[in-house]
Each structure stands twice: as C-alpha cells, then as structure tokens.
Amino acid sequence: MKIAAIGGGVIGGGWIARFILSGYDVAVYDPHPEAQRIIAEVLANATRAWEALFQAPLPRPGRIHWAGSVAEAVREADYIQESVPERLDLKHRIIAEIEDAAPETALIGSSTSGFKPSELRQGARLPDRILVAHPFNPVYLLPVVEVVGGGEAAARACDILTAIGMKPVRIAREIDAHIGDRLLEAVWREALWLVNDGIATTEEIDDIIRFGFGLRWAQMGLFETYRIAGGEAGMRHFLGQFGPALKWPWTKLMDVPDLDDALIDRIAGQSDAQSGHHSIRELERIRDDNLVGIFHALKANDWGVGQTVRAQEDGFYARAPARAEGYPLRLHQARVAGGWVDYNGHMTEFRYLQVLGDATDAFLIHIGLDAEYRAQGRSAYTVETHIRHLAEVKAGELLTVETRLLGHDAKRFRLHHAILREDGTEAATGEHMLLHVDTDEGRTIPMPLTLLEALDRVAAQDTAPHPDHAGAGIRSVRQKEATA
Structure with a gap:
C-alpha cells in the first residue's frame, strides 16, 4: 500500500x-x-x-x-x-x-x-x-x-x-x-470565562483536569463515568439526581468572553509561568511518557485503549520474524523501567521471570495460541521453569529475547529463552516446559493439528546444537563448570 x-x-x-x-x-x-x-x-x-x-x-x-x-x-x-x-x-x-x-x-x-x-x-x-x-x-x-x-x-x-x-x-x-472538538470547545469556552473572571489560573484549571476527571475520562469516557456516579442504581439514578442541575446557571456555554489582547496576554502569561521552563520537545516527551504509562496500565487490565494496543502488539508477535536469518526467534523486547530495579540499581529477580514469561506468551501467539484460541477453552500452562542470571541490567536498557523450541510432543513443548542486552551479551537464560490443557476441565489434552504443524515449522528451523546448559539442573551445571 x-x-x-x-x-x-x-x-x-x-x-x-x-x-x-x-x-x-x-x-x-x-x-x-x-x-x-x-x-x-x-x-x-x-x-x-x-x-x-x-x-x-x-x-x-x-x-x-x-x-x-x-x-x-x-x-x-x-x-x-x-x-x-x-x-x-x-x-x-x-x-x-x-x-x-x-x-x-x-x-x-x-x-x-x-x-x-x-x-x-x-x-x-x-x-x-x-x-x-x-x-x-x-x-x-x-x-x-x-x-x-x-x-x-x-x-x-x-x-x-x-x-x-x-x-x-x-x-x-x-x-x-x-464530535471531539465540539466537546473540547465546550470545556475551552468555560475555561476562558474562568480565567477572564479571575476565578482560576491556567495552571489551576489544568490541575483540576489532569489530577481529577481527566484520568477518569482517559479510560471510561463521559457517560460510563457518570453511570458509575449513579451508584448501584446506574445511569437512571444519576440522571434523576443531577439532571435538574442542567437548568442551573453553572456555565456560560451560550456565551464567550471577547478574546481581546488583554485576555490573550493574561492566558499567554499564565501559560508561560506554568510551562515555559520546558521546551516543546520536552513537553512532548513528558506527555508521551505519561501516555505510555497509562496505556501499559490499561493494557494490563484489557481495557479501553489498552485493547487497541494489545491487538496491534499481537499482530507484531504473529507476523514472521524480521531477522534475515529467522532463527532463533526474536518475538519479544522490553525496556527496563525505573520501577523494575532494586536498591542496587539493577533489575530485580522477578522481572527476569516477567520478561521470560512475556517471551513465552509471544511465542504462543506466534504459533496461533492467541486470545481467539484460548476463548475455546484451551491453553498452554507453564509447569516448570529454570532461570540462569548471568549479568546485571540497569534501568533504561532495551532487552531482546531470542527463543528456541527445544522439543515437543502431542501434549507438551519446551522453550529456551536468552535475554540479550543491547550489546548482544546474555543477561539471563530461561527454560519453560508447557503443557497443553483443557482450561474448563483442568487436564492435559493433545494439541490440535494446527498447533503441532506450527511447532513442526519452528522446529525445522533449529539446526544448531542445543545450549550445553539446556535441560540441566543447577547442581549438574555447577559440576560441569567445575570440571571444565
């Protein structure tokens, strides 16, 4: 296109x-x-x-x-x-x-x-x-x-x-x-009056929005927010309780102050005092970081814009790998957030497991075990995990996971993940054993032909020897290293 x-x-x-x-x-x-x-x-x-x-x-x-x-x-x-x-x-x-x-x-x-x-x-x-x-x-x-x-x-x-x-x-x-600009215009007109009449500054108005109803609007919009405001009785109760307020002179939406030089100067001056210490590009990056954080939270809850982000991300996972050599698969990456590090400034242990688990989820989507498949009452559960921590990782680093399929049969498959730092060195490796299950009955069942064929296609790409540590426990790995 x-x-x-x-x-x-x-x-x-x-x-x-x-x-x-x-x-x-x-x-x-x-x-x-x-x-x-x-x-x-x-x-x-x-x-x-x-x-x-x-x-x-x-x-x-x-x-x-x-x-x-x-x-x-x-x-x-x-x-x-x-x-x-x-x-x-x-x-x-x-x-x-x-x-x-x-x-x-x-x-x-x-x-x-x-x-x-x-x-x-x-x-x-x-x-x-x-x-x-x-x-x-x-x-x-x-x-x-x-x-x-x-x-x-x-x-x-x-x-x-x-x-x-x-x-x-x-x-x-x-x-x-x-629609959107008509709604924004209504709020904008009222805000102009509040500044014109000396009731609030630009910063006070923005604070009320961004620390208050703006956060509600970000994930529920207007009507769903008001439905909740009606309590257990819902929207009907809300309309009955607050509907009469529409006749009260709370707003000046049918009128607007003259946007003369004096009001323009007042608004511009207040806005400069509020935000002038940041460049436009800095404000854009601050805005983007905040939106990304909100999007991640909504994605975790499968809500609102988070559903849109997840659908687009699943499309990235499902497509053919972008690497020219194609294998090992690179289906997952993660930027180490500030909240992922411990008192030493390094990524804490359970975040390694999170990255490995997310890489496994990416592999499942890649072979067709996606949300639509899981909706049929079938999934794959991790029953065994082995992690090796090899290097320290700091906040801000971009991690990429290389995934190999170590083996599979009718009901199970084993994955090997290598978490790579930006210089290509390994930060950690992990192995996951997964069983294919009927989630309604809580028991293992054979995989359908479509999944088995997808696993066969992945396995056919694996022509290199498996890593020496694959399949070994901690004790045997230590013994092997001691005799090397």
Whole structure:
C-alpha cells in the first residue's frame, strides 16, 4: 500500500510517523523550509515512544520520499492524508491538485478539525472518496480518528487506519467540528470565562483536569463515568439526581468572553509561568511518557485503549520474524523501567521471570495460541521453569529475547529463552516446559493439528546444537563448570 501525506506540521507529522513506524513508505509534500527537520524530530520522538509502548519488536520502518509537488507525492498513492492549515479555500486548492494527479481509486482523508465532508467535496471530480479523517495529537500515540463521510470509501479508509493501530469512529451524520472538538470547545469556552473572571489560573484549571476527571475520562469516557456516579442504581439514578442541575446557571456555554489582547496576554502569561521552563520537545516527551504509562496500565487490565494496543502488539508477535536469518526467534523486547530495579540499581529477580514469561506468551501467539484460541477453552500452562542470571541490567536498557523450541510432543513443548542486552551479551537464560490443557476441565489434552504443524515449522528451523546448559539442573551445571 502506498501512502502520501500532504502537510507535515503537528498533525501531519504525527500521521507520517505513525505510517512510517507501522512499516509503510510515505511520500511527503510540505513546502515549509524546515519541514524535513521538523518531521525528523517528530519521528524521533514517536520512535522513542513506540519502543517504550510495545514489547514486540517493531516492524522495519518505512521510508520517507520527499516530493517536490503535490502531484509527485500522490501520483501512485492508495491513501492520501491531507493536513494543510484549516482554511477551506486552501483545502479546496490542494484537493483539486490531488485529484488531478492521484489514481481514481485513491482515498483522500482530511485531518480537518472543523469542516464537513460536504464542504470539502465542493467542486470535486470524485467527491465520494473525500473523507474527514480527524485525529488527535499526538497522532502517533492516540488511536482515535473521526471518520466522516459514509459509503464504501469510509469502510476502506477504516480498514487502512485500523491496520496502523488507529481506532476509527465512523460518524453517521456530518456536523461542524465533528464530535471531539465540539466537546473540547465546550470545556475551552468555560475555561476562558474562568480565567477572564479571575476565578482560576491556567495552571489551576489544568490541575483540576489532569489530577481529577481527566484520568477518569482517559479510560471510561463521559457517560460510563457518570453511570458509575449513579451508584448501584446506574445511569437512571444519576440522571434523576443531577439532571435538574442542567437548568442551573453553572456555565456560560451560550456565551464567550471577547478574546481581546488583554485576555490573550493574561492566558499567554499564565501559560508561560506554568510551562515555559520546558521546551516543546520536552513537553512532548513528558506527555508521551505519561501516555505510555497509562496505556501499559490499561493494557494490563484489557481495557479501553489498552485493547487497541494489545491487538496491534499481537499482530507484531504473529507476523514472521524480521531477522534475515529467522532463527532463533526474536518475538519479544522490553525496556527496563525505573520501577523494575532494586536498591542496587539493577533489575530485580522477578522481572527476569516477567520478561521470560512475556517471551513465552509471544511465542504462543506466534504459533496461533492467541486470545481467539484460548476463548475455546484451551491453553498452554507453564509447569516448570529454570532461570540462569548471568549479568546485571540497569534501568533504561532495551532487552531482546531470542527463543528456541527445544522439543515437543502431542501434549507438551519446551522453550529456551536468552535475554540479550543491547550489546548482544546474555543477561539471563530461561527454560519453560508447557503443557497443553483443557482450561474448563483442568487436564492435559493433545494439541490440535494446527498447533503441532506450527511447532513442526519452528522446529525445522533449529539446526544448531542445543545450549550445553539446556535441560540441566543447577547442581549438574555447577559440576560441569567445575570440571571444565
């Protein structure tokens, strides 16, 4: 699939980074003289965030092809993301240039935050393929994208966007500013009044959001949060209890203060005092680190955006290994978090087991023993583990696990993992014996032919001798080393 991106600012750069890191080449046109530097910096931050977010090895990144014109960028594109400034006349001109050069089958998604598809399509030659594909910043991390403009084109666009880890939400009826920005606009208007009237500063308002309801919104949204607020009686009770408050003069949403120079200066000054000691890139990295942490927590609970991250990560695990030699398998990697180290500053013992266990889970997904398979009441349980600790590991190190299949029969298989540091040296090794089980009946059962064939394919790649320590207990390993 060939991708084109027209515009590489904050939103366009985020789109480019997400496509590139998902393994797609992107033809980019942006006349800004600093476009290449800006996009390179955004891509660097996005790469850093993805390496922290995903435990599976990332796909080989795509390449950026810098185009000298809109026509050159879109000439062979299957999907085109337009992210030029929010001026309808400019978008009309760019879309016309795209239509003059792009294949008739190409989809055109606009990052517009406010214009409707009917407005974007004015004067278009093939209007049905022009859609709103409105994301949220940072595009390379936040998966939601509002897709407006129905039909077959929207369905195709949703498939493309899902493939790069997005969460498309199709909006049935077009409306100015779509959904997300209308909600944000309501909060923004009220916040302007609170600052204008001297009730709160920008920092106080942000603190109330980020230390309060913002955390609830991050994993439950609005209505589900209010359903819980209704207690055991649910949403109906909440509406009955708090519904009358809608008639009270709590907000000024039907009015807005004049955004005159005085109010602009006040807001800008307060914002400088709040955040001016950080550069924009520093703020982006702080934001990304916080989002990655939230995503990991939600992934552990299989909730909200965590489900989207897990689905994308499982896709990474399931694909063929990226290594040219193919074996041993490299299906899992992990960045050592600060909370993983002990008082000596080294990764604590149980985290080695976590990395090894996650590598085993990656192998299970790789051979087809995934969530869909487990939903049928079958799984594989680890019944024996042997770990060797060989080197100290510090916070921030990137660990990669090499996995070998040491043997298998109808009901069991044995894995060997080597945890490698960034210089290729071994930090630890581990062996896991697993039994195939019926989870409902709690007993071992033979594996189906599909799993056995998958194991056979892996075993066929293992042509090297097994490690000397494989299958040996601690005592025998020590005896062997003592006589060496």
